[in-house]
Amino acid sequence: MDNENITTLFDNGKHKFIFLGSERKSEESIPTNQYLIVHNDEGVLLDPGGVHVFPRVLASVVEFIDLGKLKHVFYSHQDPDVSSGITLWDSVLETKFYISKLWERFLPHFGVFEKSRMVLIEDSGGKIKFKDGAELHIIPAHFLHSTGNFNLYDPTSKILFSGDIGVSVFPEGKDTVFVENFSEHIKYIEGFHKRYMVSNKVCKKWVDIVKKLDVEQMVPQHGAIYKKPEYKEFLNWFESLKCGTDLIDEIYKVGAK
Numbered sequence: 001m002d003n004e005n006i007t008t009l010f011d012n013g014k015h016k017f018i019f020l021g022s023e024r025k026s027e028e029s030i031p032t033n034q035y036l037i038v039h040n041d042e043g044v045l046l047d048p049g050g051v052h053v054f055p056r057v058l059a060s061v062v063e064f065i066d067l068g069k070l071k072h073v074f075y076s077h078q079d080p081d082v083s084s085g086i087t088l089w090d091s092v093l094e095t096k097f098y099i100s101k102l103w104e105r106f107l108p109h110f111g112v113f114e115k116s117r118m119v120l121i122e123d124s125g126g127k128i129k130f131k132d133g134a135e136l137h138i139i140p141a142h143f144l145h146s147t148g149n150f151n152l153y154d155p156t157s158k159i160l161f162s163g164d165i166g167v168s169v170f171p172e173g174k175d176t177v178f179v180e181n182f183s184e185h186i187k188y189i190e191g192f193h194k195r196y197m198v199s200n201k202v203c204k205k206w207v208d209i210v211k212k213l214d215v216e217q218m219v220p221q222h223g224a225i226y227k228k229p230e231y232k233e234f235l236n237w238f239e240s241l242k243c244g245t246d247l248i249d250e251i252y253k254v255g256a257k
Contacts, residue, residue: 005177006060009217009225010157015039015134017157019177019219020060023053031175035161036061037154038088039130043070046152046161050084052136057085057143058092072096072128074138076163076221077146078103087111098128098138100148115152129136129151139213141165141206145196151210158216165206167192168223179224182233188223195251198244207239 010017020034034057035046043065048057063069073081074093087110088096094117099107101120107113121138128136139151143163152161168179168188179185198201218226218234226234 015156017159045186047082052205054085054088074098077149102148129190142201143198145211160215160218162218166220178228179230182230194243
């Protein structure tokens with residue numbers, strides 16, 4: 001693990017959106033991205049990841065903000081690469097944890113029994129509010145790929161945290177921080193999205209929602225970050241993608257004998 005790819009994606013002096021890096025050199029698991037928003041003296045951590053990345057992410061966070069000022073932790077969905085470290089974060093933070101209401105019943109299986117600091121997100125989404133009134137918008141992204149799934153839009157930085165939407169899977173030595181050529185990038189995203197997204201109907205629904213947002217960058221939980229031109233190309237590709245149940249006969253045929 002290393003922190004060499006930490007990148008500040010936005011900074012206006014009062015508000016920062018920081019890519020905390022990923023375990024890109026690890027061969028033990030799926031590399032995951034983590035992000036930190038610092039607004040004045042309040043911090044928001046996005047999808048802090050699994051147990052094994054906790055030491056690295058913690059070390060990265062304290063470079064930018066005291067743990068006592070980290071007031072919110074947002075989870076896009078319940079997968080272990082997103083959230084299996086929740087009990088560790090719960091042990092070091094006095095903060096609110098935002099999760100889908102559909103996940104509540106599974107919390108004890110992660111070792112979380114005290115739910116007083118859990119904020120259960122309704123299907124329609126919601127907001128995370130800072131002390132000065134600034135807000136982050138929680139955007140529904142259900143069935144892409146989790147049943148209860150959310151993105152987070154930051155109107156100040158105009159950055160959309162897209163969770164598993166837009167993720168890329170790179171072969172060893174081919175990873176980049178930013179998408180450099182979308183046409184060339186498709187080969188790193190196509191297989192994942194065809195299998196993990198439920199259907200084209202849901203892809204179109206999500207694109208209709210995020211097209212109304214002013215987005216400068218889209219930051220996924222795995223792989224490369226999209227700047228505005230490549231983000232727009234991704235939307236065009238994604239809204240026409242056949243995936244999941246659209247390909248059900250093809251998917252079942254793979255295992256047929």
